[in-house]
Amino acid sequence: MSLLDDLRAAVGTAQVLTEGDLSAYELDWRKRYRGKALAVVRPGSTAEVAAVVRACARHGASLVPQGGNTGLVGASVPDDSGRQVLLSTQRLQRIRAIDTANLTITVEAGCVLQTVQDAAAAKDLLFPLSLAAEGSCTIGGNLATNAGGTQVLRYGNARELCLGLEVVTADGEVWDGLSGLRKDNTGYDLRDLYIGSEGTLGVITAATLRLYPRPVARMTALAALPSMDAAVALLLRAQARLAASLTGFEVMNQFSLDLVRKHFPQLPQPLPASPWTVLMEASDHESEAHARALFEALLEQAFEDGVITDAAVAESLEQSKALWHLRESIPLAQAEEGLNIKHDISVPVSRIPAFVASTDAALEAHLPGVRLVDFGHLGDGNLHYNVQAPAGVPGAAFLAEHEAQVNRIVYDAVMAHGGSISAEHGVGMLKREELAQRKSAVALGLMRSIKQALDPHGRFNPGRLLVP
């Protein structure tokens, strides 16, 4: 029996796609990687996923797990050999259980993030993971990449929101680790090994996730700041005064907002231009009045002390959404401006000002006139530090000529400041060579040992994360 026949036996003929336009599965989100699968296979249950894995094992084929295919590093599309099986989790869509007294929800891997958020909200609870692709990314993908987003400061990454997993292993067995436990010290932490492994160790088929009581009020503000030092100072004040009520702390440089103003002039920008702008959010479990009083006291004191030069507090949910919309429009605005060189980096929060100052200077020295779209999750030490061609220089030409040099300057600075070359997007195809250069030999050796132990035949997503 051929592999295709085996796959059809595993999931039914209708769920083995080999013809027509499969680019939704074979082309990555950023359109940098286009592969060709032997087949796109869409199992409808965990048992079917296991059957697919066993079929691939029998035929010596490798497989690429895929959720919403919204990843940014090329980890979820097949290579161009035409021999890999693309395993889509799209049909694993059940919400298996919500336990409102345990504050947990158990969902299958193909559930779209927003669906999980909505299911929690329907019980007056919060699932806090939130990111730009939430309308199409899946929980399985969120966990496979340990997704970050805008609420990490308070609630952690996807890793911290997951209590248990169900995984199909390289042997085609099912590990049922769907625990709803907050404490369980019975052996090695298998859960966290699969989280963030980008589909290279197993296929996540379901997860038990943490829920939280929903805040009763949210406050959002923009603040204008003279320097990155001031932004870090504001963050520390906000953490001390608001503690866990501080749920968002985003930073944007002036050029980021200039691009938004240029390409989306209809979006109001309530503050005058300033070197840095912070979007700050607090969530409150008492009342809107309580939240506002705390928030305004914090901003007034910061203004008096010269930490901020101006601020605008949203007076309504509409205004709050408009402030977030500004922030979320930066990636779109920079795309309108032309290709750029993206970085998703982190350094300790305390090192952010020095990192930005020295890297800005090094880039300007080597590439005069270069423009920096610098924004991100300052509360997590995570910047999307993107490098745009000088005004008038076509993006494609700039990339072709300078991408390697720019990456070297930026990543050298990241390493010098004790940082990471991939804060929240992962490695995939895009950064595997960079990782091989930048990660210590000891860490890479340990990672290879683990890959060999859990996927000895290299069937799961080969060539992603680790260079073959």
Added chain:
Amino acid sequence: MSLLDDLRAAVGTAQVLTEGDLSAYELDWRKRYRGKALAVVRPGSTAEVAAVVRACARHGASLVPQGGNTGLVGASVPDDSGRQVLLSTQRLQRIRAIDTANLTITVEAGCVLQTVQDAAAAKDLLFPLSLAAEGSCTIGGNLATNAGGTQVLRYGNARELCLGLEVVTADGEVWDGLSGLRKDNTGYDLRDLYIGSEGTLGVITAATLRLYPRPVARMTALAALPSMDAAVALLLRAQARLAASLTGFEVMNQFSLDLVRKHFPQLPQPLPASPWTVLMEASDHESEAHARALFEALLEQAFEDGVITDAAVAESLEQSKALWHLRESIPLAQAEEGLNIKHDISVPVSRIPAFVASTDAALEAHLPGVRLVDFGHLGDGNLHYNVQAPAGVPGAAFLAEHEAQVNRIVYDAVMAHGGSISAEHGVGMLKREELAQRKSAVALGLMRSIKQALDPHGRFNPGRLLVP
């Protein structure tokens, strides 16, 4: 050269102990396991730890890492062969760095937990890990066992408090993973694999830990409740109203407090006897007045709704300490009462009432008159569900006759309710056979693969956690 000579060359003759009373190293905290080491070796630096590991590798010897030797499952003492090397981390005591803007502290493994708490407090910051042995347990041991304690509800276990590790591997290499990053998606989660591995995969030599702003006020109260259902209801109300300000939620049954009353009559018990008593703690970043208003409103509403039948709010730090002292005296009181059969279990919070009701009933049916010392961290679904002989029956005889039967009844119930047989204490020697029976074959197989991958010669703490 003999192994002892090699060890002396690695750390200096004075730090290789072979004579005199070594019971502080060879006898476990609960006095259940007494071993005999070839030598107790006390390296003074990470490089010396690596040299010890390499010396053991050259001579085919195994080693047992040990911190404060306060573990409760026999994972940190040598076997009785006289051939294992006991590697004490006691001399790795440096606080390497405190970064107040990044809210992190980097410490060596042998730092006593309380020393780390104090170092944070000296900077007006909080290191929230807190447990009974904090005056003598070490950070290395806390991480190797993924310690829990009384603040897990708000801040998580030791795992959630750790951002980075330094580890000596089985090859005697040093993995420098001392990251102060809140986001780093560059490969497999080595950190969380070593955390909770009980010294069986490597030796943790240092860690970078999260710090938090210190609360400005703390409120503590006891509440009397008619049932465990009411206790869970109070927990959910407290979580919704106080959110992250709720930092402690401990439960105690009447017999626990009766034992305290009997053996420590000098300790005031402010509430009348009731089936269950909750110790609740809130931490506030605004003011004492704010904390008190919220806390009292919550308790008053719960009283009006019949969730609680009485409450006592501490009016001072002294009174607060006295309430905690009551809770902390339970283990001592039960020791005074005689030997008992201890369990450190967890189930989903929602299942706690059914677990307690059915397990109490099953034990009473099989062992009429049996007495249950039931207390623990209800907010985490973690109970110390301890079984004491019927009144008048000697503890030792009861244990000899019934320990296996009691464990079977309790652990069967734990499994039936989706729980864990070791919530926060780990496995070690004490529960390795139970784990081998209770954990799924798939999970055990994955754990063995990982052990084989990272410690192929079985040098680190052999026979702990996994049955050889």
